[in-house]
Every structure is written in structure tokens, then in C-alpha cells.
Amino acid sequence: MTDHTVWDYAPAPESRDLANLKPAYRMFVDGEFVEGTGEPLKSINPGTEEVLAEVSTAGPSDVDAAVRAARRAHEGPWGSMRGSERAKYVYRIARLIQERGRELAVLESLDNGKPIRESRDVDVPTAAAHFFYHAGWADKLSHAGFGPDPRPLGVAGQVVPWNFPLLMAAWKIAPALATGNTVVLKPAETTPLSALVLAEIVAQAELPPGVVNVLPGAGDVGAALVGHAGVDKVAFTGSTEVGKLIQGQLAGTRKKLTLELGGKAANVVFDDAPLDQAVEGIVNGIFFNQGHVCCAGSRLLVQESVAEELLEKLRRRVSTLRVGDPLDKNTDVGAINSREQLDKIRELSAAGEAEGAERWTSACALPDRGFYFAPTIFSDVHQSMRIAREEIFGPVLSVLTFRTPDEAVAKANNTPYGLSAGIWTEKGSRILWMAQRMRAGVVWANTFNRFDPSAPFGGYQESGFGREGGRAGLEAYLDV
Amino acid sequence: MSEHRVAVAKTYKLYVGGAFPRSESGRSYPVTDHAGAFLANAAQASRKDARDAVVAARKAFPGWSAATAYNRGQVLYRVAEVLEGRREQFVSEVRAAEGAGADEAGALVDAAIDRWVWYAGWTDKIAAVLGSSNPVAGPYFSFSTPEPTGVVAVLAPQDSSLLGLVSVVAPVIVSGNTAVVVTSEERPLPAITLSEVLATSDLPGGVVNLLTGRTAELAPWLASHADVNALDLTGAPEEARTDLERAAAGTVKRVLRSPVTPEDWTREPGTARLRAHLEMKTVWHPTGV
Structure with missing residues (x-):
């Protein structure tokens, strides 16, 4: 557009x-x-x-x-x-x-x-x-x-x-x-x-x-x-x-x-979040390391009132990601680690389409040889779908929506996993309220995928x- | 000749969700004292009772875990107060259950009361002692805080009917977990009387659920239950421990193994049990203007 x-x-x-x-x-x-x-x-x-x-x-x-x-x-x-x-x-x-x-x-x-x-x-x-x-x-x-x-x-x-x-x-x-x-x-x-x-x-x-x-x-x-x-x-x-x-x-x-x-982290975006900043965090959350991250923000939960606007910004941003030669310093998304993992990502993505989610895949060029998968975003995802429940471990984001903070917490916690979670909002009290309720070992607020040896990590x-x-x-x- | 008064015998029931139901199975089993004399019939809990208890514990978890540490501390202290008031009853029940002499039983009950006081004081110190502010190498504020694991299934010690029971239950609920407890199989009566104390100490219903019955029958259901987050094997039958641990692996439960050597419940507990039922949560936020 x-x-x-x-x-x-x-x-x-x-x-x-x-x-x-x-x-x-x-x-x-x-x-x-x-x-x-x-x-x-x-x-x-x-x-x-x-x-x-x-x-x-x-x-x-x-x-x-x-x-x-x-x-x-x-x-x-x-x-x-x-x-x-x-x-x-x-x-x-x-x-x-x-x-x-x-x-x-x-x-x-x-x-x-x-x-x-x-x-x-x-x-x-x-x-x-x-x-x-x-x-x-x-x-x-x-x-x-x-x-x-x-x-x-x-x-x-x-x-x-x-x-x-x-x-x-x-x-x-x-x-x-x-x-x-x-x-x-x-x-x-x-x-x-x-x-x-x-x-x-x-x-x-x-x-x-x-x-x-x-x-x-x-x-x-x-x-x-x-x-x-x-x-x-x-x-x-x-x-x-x-x-x-x-x-x-x-x-x-x-x-x-x-x-x-493993994990299936919810990354929760409220309507008052700075959306451009959130987009960067979402991209880092799911496309960092080709999404081969146990704490990846693979389930994006967006407040309904900003979902369309955010999705448009997100697709625009993701379409600029460069996929290719891992040794190129300009590369944003490298190679999938193995053919086996590539097959698994393809299989789960196909399941997302079959179950009725809307698939958007970046039109980026992919190298002729090697294992690559173009960044993909599924919208209209429901909690019962495999792409909302199973760890894909690849550059594939599932987008769900919510209306109230209570609903966001319920959906975020609706998983047997509990490794990480993300919150995007300008409201400090809401960050702490959400952080207390999300059953996850690491909670990133207005940031994602930060690691430090002094900060305990686990699920x-x-x-x-x-x-x-x-x-x-x-x-x-x-x-x- | 004065007429002899007939005592009112107590019916010992389960304690689930703050109520005292019989086993849904209608089963009971005879409990004898240390010398083999009949004391009472205890309810013999079934798989369904165990599942009901898990439902009650799960339902109680959001409220209890969100209660302030100050509030939880006062509730635990209240348990000690009410227990102290019924000291003589517990001395007599522990004597009957364990065959202890009056002095020994008295010391065990006193230690059980004091244990509640010890844990009552922990509620608002756990986060300060175990949590941290993390000096990360970047423009972020990062802190870690201990949180309760969730619903903990506890197989209470078989020998120590009151002090051992208190010593395994208090470290579970002190931090906001809720518990499903299988009591000592042969010595269950002090546990049921303890539930009367819990029910009148402002402990919300469902925070502690007590099941009497056959440990070997109930434990596998709790070990494999998908809504149980942790399993304390202290009172597990020796021959069942490996299978219970294996069942617990099916949902990655936190397992507190039974001690290598029998625990001395009269010693100060330390924090190992308390720590076993905690999750560390790390929160990050950028700093900036």
C-alpha cells in the first residue's frame, strides 16, 4: 500500500x-x-x-x-x-x-x-x-x-x-x-x-x-x-x-x-505503545537468529484497536529484511540451520494455511543454494491452531488479538510453556501489572531478547x- | 453412682477446597494407634478426590499467590496461634499416632507450632533474600524476583504425623503456592485435625487440601496430573519413587526427591524446601528519558 x-x-x-x-x-x-x-x-x-x-x-x-x-x-x-x-x-x-x-x-x-x-x-x-x-x-x-x-x-x-x-x-x-x-x-x-x-x-x-x-x-x-x-x-x-x-x-x-x-512466548502490544518502537522489538523478537530462539516472541498479541495499523507497519518493516549470506554484514536473516529444521518450519507454516490463518511472506530474494525461509507473518490466528501452540523455531510470527488486559494475560498464559514474554505499553503500572501475571521466567518490557550473565534466565x-x-x-x- | 457420659467420636474426613467431604468413593479404612488399637476410620481418598483437590488448589492459586506477603505472614502466624490453643488435643493425637511419650509428643507439637511461626516470618523476606537487581551491561533496569511455582503435590512423611507434615506443607504455601497433600497413610488423624486449624485460621479454602488414604494409590495420579506443577516425594513409598519421577517428567514437574537419609524434623529447616517451590522471574525495561 x-x-x-x-x-x-x-x-x-x-x-x-x-x-x-x-x-x-x-x-x-x-x-x-x-x-x-x-x-x-x-x-x-x-x-x-x-x-x-x-x-x-x-x-x-x-x-x-x-x-x-x-x-x-x-x-x-x-x-x-x-x-x-x-x-x-x-x-x-x-x-x-x-x-x-x-x-x-x-x-x-x-x-x-x-x-x-x-x-x-x-x-x-x-x-x-x-x-x-x-x-x-x-x-x-x-x-x-x-x-x-x-x-x-x-x-x-x-x-x-x-x-x-x-x-x-x-x-x-x-x-x-x-x-x-x-x-x-x-x-x-x-x-x-x-x-x-x-x-x-x-x-x-x-x-x-x-x-x-x-x-x-x-x-x-x-x-x-x-x-x-x-x-x-x-x-x-x-x-x-x-x-x-x-x-x-x-x-x-x-x-x-x-x-x-522450548517456548511459545507472547509478545503483547497495547494500544498506547509507541508502535514504531514496538515494530522493531517484534522484529527482533521473532527474526533474531532466524527465529531459532527458545525465548522468541513467536505469538504476537495485539490490542484490537491498533492491530491493523501495527500489522501494516510490521509487514512494511519485515519486507526490508535482507535474507541471505550469513557472512554478509548487511544480512538480517541468515540460513536455517539444517534441512530437517527447514522442513519442520515449512510443515508448520503449511498447517497454518490449512487451518485458515492468513499468510503473508516477504517477497525478499532468497539465495539459490542453502537452507532459507523468507520471513512470514500469520494473521487471523486462533489459539487452537498449531502455529499458536507449537514452537516453530523459525522466522514465522503468529498474530492474535485481544481487547482487555485480562484477556491478554489469559491468552499469554494459555500455553504449557513459560520461558519468556514481552509487553509494549507506555503505562508503567500496566507493565508491572502484566509482568506479575505472565507466567514466564523472563519478561521484557518495551524491549525483547536481552541477555546478560548477571540476569537469571530460565523457564x-x-x-x-x-x-x-x-x-x-x-x-x-x-x-x- | 454418676452416669458415665459417652464421648462424641469424631468422623475424620478429607479437607478439600475448604470443606470436609467424605471420599466420593465412599471408602474408609481403619486407623489404629501405635499399639494396634482401633482409633477411627479415615476416609480413603480416590483418584477423583485427588483430581477435585487439584481443581481446588488451582482455583485458590491466583488469590493466594497475589495476596500480600504481609497478609500471608499473618495467616501463617494465625495458624500457629490456633494450633497453640489446641495444643493438648494434638499432643494426645500425636501420642496415639506415633506412640510417643507425653513429653516427647509435647515437644513435637511445640516444634510444629514454632515451625509455623518460623515460616510466617519468611513470607516478606523471601524476595529480598533470593531476588536481585541485575547490573546488566546496557541501558536497562533488570530485576529478578521469586514467584510461587503453582500447585504442588506433597507426599507427606509417613513417620512424623504432625511436625513432619507441617515441615513439608508450610514451605510450599509460604511463598504463595497451593498444595494437595497426601497425609501419612498409617498416621493420618493429626493431619485431619490440623485441617480444622487451617480452616479456622483465615487460610483461604483450597490453599491446602489434605487427602487421607493409600499413598501408593494416590501418588501416581498426582505425579502425572497436567495441572500439578511440582511434586514433593518425601513420603513416597521407596519402590514407587522412580515411577513417580518418570511420570512427573511427562509435564516437566519440579520434583523434590525424598532425602537420602531420613530427615530430622526437629532441626531448623533452612531454605532448601522453600527454594524448591519457587520460580525466578527476571524483568527488563530500558532506561532513558
Whole structure:
């Protein structure tokens, strides 16, 4: 309707060479990079479908060896080390991530498909910040409110997803090390590379062998790890479906478990919200990281009186998003991480159309090769539709409307999930009223998708339990 | 010769939604004292009673969780006051249930009363002790505040009929959760008498619901119930614990496992139980002019 021009941009690709890509990567156990006994996997660049590298994977005996190495390290140097010394090792990791920031950012965008702007400005610096923040806790745990001498749990088995490969590894490893645990980490099958460079960093930081071990592989490696009798603590970030399996698998054991699972966040826009600002927040909420975000604002709830106006502004803005080469600094939306995920997004989008929602898809150009999905907005969405209930984990927004604040709260909370929520309004008392009533672990008001190591993050209900970040996040790794 | 007066025996019923219904199943089971002598028939709650109790607890949750901490503190303190007034009755019931001597039973009842006082003082301190203002690296104000998890199913300890019960129920409701409690199976009578105290202490109906009956029969329904947010396995039968945890995984319930070694209920509790039934909520807002 409204006239607008999409400006042409000259390509501004970041150099692929910065990633120092190697033809083959090996797992990291007991301070050494070694071949695994599992079937090697090929990590794909989802932006081009080219093979990036071959990665050795762990077999059952490797899981056992890694857990034993972690146990030895815990009973040996790491467990008996003073917190002040442990802290300095964790600080070293933070600094090395900063020093190798460009390399990590390019590698992450190659392996994951996320825009270089995001890996450079969000993933890598926030990963470094997590190590820096938690390092400071290592010698201050007696001040954390968990008693005079809170003890670590022992060996932590950690399984992380493919959407923020390095950042999720940092969220897991940093608090575990700061509290005195040792770690066996399994990165996601489709994105193992940055965790293995993080292992190089751990080696460069001269951590004692076995304190951090990294085992690439598929779900079977994760299942073997969390089920290993030598693991004291399990931390998982991923789908609610797998989270339930892990919780069930751990039934009857004494392992401490924390889960950070899926979401279907409501992003609620009231009629008094500054709409242009809200549009930016909505776009960030659902198109950040291709919508591969567990806390994505995937259900937009708009007050009826401004719904049409907001939708028009939103479509206009979304039509300017540039989808394409993850390494191009102008790219807003990169590649979908895998063909499997692309198929899932297509399937749920088709269900949205079949169930009668109105589909609008950006007319943006898509590259010929690679896994891409154009930003899509469904309006006329009803609560019973799959696209309003199920986590799509892609650049697809479902728009529903409401009339009263009570209705907004009821619709926002009408989900088994409870990870995050958004509120857009100029009225302060309404923000706090809504924030109290929304059953979600993180509430962003007049902003969205903000993360900080000092701010606890985690879900209500089927979005999982336990927190990551802040003083509250330490509890997950302490025997308290 | 003066005529002997016949005592009025109490009918022990369930406590659900602030009322005292019999089990919808019509079942009851005999309860004996420590020496095996008959004390009373207790209602034997059914699956449907458990589901009714969850409905009552869910209905009570919005009001109780939104009550001010000051209000919740006064209600919990009121429970202690009313309990103190009926101390002798509880001493006699605990003696019968647990076979304790008069002094020991008296000490247990005193500890139970004091436990309510201890928790009453926590309501308005939890947020200050566990919450935080988060110094994030950007122009935002961020704070984290603990909130109640929701409806908590509690399998009360089998041994400690009053002090153990109070020690698992109070940390659930102190922060605004509501509870469905399966009492000690063999020693349920002090729990039902406690419900009379709760009903007359301004505790809104449905905040605590007490079911007497067979723990092994009721627990699986509560462990798998989709509207139960958390499960306390303290009094779960040993052989059922793994299955109950597995059932709880179906809706990602928070599970408080039974302790490795039997708990000493007379010790000061600490905050572990209280923390087990909390969710941390982090709120962000930009700063600027």
C-alpha cells in the first residue's frame, strides 16, 4: 500500500578465511584432541550446503573415558584448587574468547548460518561475558547465600543445542567451572565446531586435563552422557520433547538436573505503545537468529484497536529484511540451520494455511543454494491452531488479538510453556501489572531478547527448571 | 453412682477446597494407634478426590499467590496461634499416632507450632533474600524476583504425623503456592485435625487440601496430573519413587526427591524446601528519558 523503496546494498562479506577452518576436527578428552570411536560426521554450511569439515564423534567408550577424566580432574587438581586460582583460569578463558573473537564469529556463522552481525555482536561477546562474570564468583561462593561453604556437585554432563552453539556452551561451562565442577559437554550434531575451538581455548588457558571435555555426536552420545553413572549433574538446553525424555531417564537417580527447553512466548502490544518502537522489538523478537530462539516472541498479541495499523507497519518493516549470506554484514536473516529444521518450519507454516490463518511472506530474494525461509507473518490466528501452540523455531510470527488486559494475560498464559514474554505499553503500572501475571521466567518490557550473565534466565512449566546466570544460576551447580 | 457420659467420636474426613467431604468413593479404612488399637476410620481418598483437590488448589492459586506477603505472614502466624490453643488435643493425637511419650509428643507439637511461626516470618523476606537487581551491561533496569511455582503435590512423611507434615506443607504455601497433600497413610488423624486449624485460621479454602488414604494409590495420579506443577516425594513409598519421577517428567514437574537419609524434623529447616517451590522471574525495561 504505502510507497517504500528497498535500497540496494553492495555485498559486504566477512572473510571466510578468518575462521581458520580445518578439514578435520577431533573430540577433546582429558586435555588431548583425539579421534572418537563413533562414526565421523560432516558439518555442513547451511548457507551453501557445502561440507565445512569432518568431525570425529564419540562412541560409548569415549563417553566413559571423558567422564572418568572429568572425575579424575575433580578429585584431583580442580576439586582441591582454591577458588581464587580457579577464578583466574576462568578469566583466562574469557580473555582468550575476546582475543579470538573474529575467528569464532566467522566460524559460528559458517557452521550455524546465523548472520555475522549477530555472531560478532551478540554470541561471541556474550559468551566471553559469561566466563568473565562467573570467574568472579569462584572465590566468593561463601557470599552467595547458599551457606558458608557450598560444595560443587562433581562431574557435569551438559548437552547444548545448535541455535547458539558457542554461547550455550559458555552458559553451561562457565558456572560449572566457577563453582568447582568438571565438565563433559556435548555440542549439537549440526554445530560442533565452535565448541571444539572453545576446547582449544581451554587448552591454551592451560586448564588441568579433564576439567573440560567436549564430545561431538548425535543424540545417542547425549543420552549416553546423561545416563552415565559417573555424572552427578545434568544440564540440558534443547527441545521440551527431549527434555522430558532426559528427566524420565534420570528418574530414580540422585543426579541434579536443570532443563532449559522450548517456548511459545507472547509478545503483547497495547494500544498506547509507541508502535514504531514496538515494530522493531517484534522484529527482533521473532527474526533474531532466524527465529531459532527458545525465548522468541513467536505469538504476537495485539490490542484490537491498533492491530491493523501495527500489522501494516510490521509487514512494511519485515519486507526490508535482507535474507541471505550469513557472512554478509548487511544480512538480517541468515540460513536455517539444517534441512530437517527447514522442513519442520515449512510443515508448520503449511498447517497454518490449512487451518485458515492468513499468510503473508516477504517477497525478499532468497539465495539459490542453502537452507532459507523468507520471513512470514500469520494473521487471523486462533489459539487452537498449531502455529499458536507449537514452537516453530523459525522466522514465522503468529498474530492474535485481544481487547482487555485480562484477556491478554489469559491468552499469554494459555500455553504449557513459560520461558519468556514481552509487553509494549507506555503505562508503567500496566507493565508491572502484566509482568506479575505472565507466567514466564523472563519478561521484557518495551524491549525483547536481552541477555546478560548477571540476569537469571530460565523457564516456568514445560519450558524447564533451574536458572542460568546471576546469583540464582549458581544453585544449579552447587550441592545445596 | 454418676452416669458415665459417652464421648462424641469424631468422623475424620478429607479437607478439600475448604470443606470436609467424605471420599466420593465412599471408602474408609481403619486407623489404629501405635499399639494396634482401633482409633477411627479415615476416609480413603480416590483418584477423583485427588483430581477435585487439584481443581481446588488451582482455583485458590491466583488469590493466594497475589495476596500480600504481609497478609500471608499473618495467616501463617494465625495458624500457629490456633494450633497453640489446641495444643493438648494434638499432643494426645500425636501420642496415639506415633506412640510417643507425653513429653516427647509435647515437644513435637511445640516444634510444629514454632515451625509455623518460623515460616510466617519468611513470607516478606523471601524476595529480598533470593531476588536481585541485575547490573546488566546496557541501558536497562533488570530485576529478578521469586514467584510461587503453582500447585504442588506433597507426599507427606509417613513417620512424623504432625511436625513432619507441617515441615513439608508450610514451605510450599509460604511463598504463595497451593498444595494437595497426601497425609501419612498409617498416621493420618493429626493431619485431619490440623485441617480444622487451617480452616479456622483465615487460610483461604483450597490453599491446602489434605487427602487421607493409600499413598501408593494416590501418588501416581498426582505425579502425572497436567495441572500439578511440582511434586514433593518425601513420603513416597521407596519402590514407587522412580515411577513417580518418570511420570512427573511427562509435564516437566519440579520434583523434590525424598532425602537420602531420613530427615530430622526437629532441626531448623533452612531454605532448601522453600527454594524448591519457587520460580525466578527476571524483568527488563530500558532506561532513558
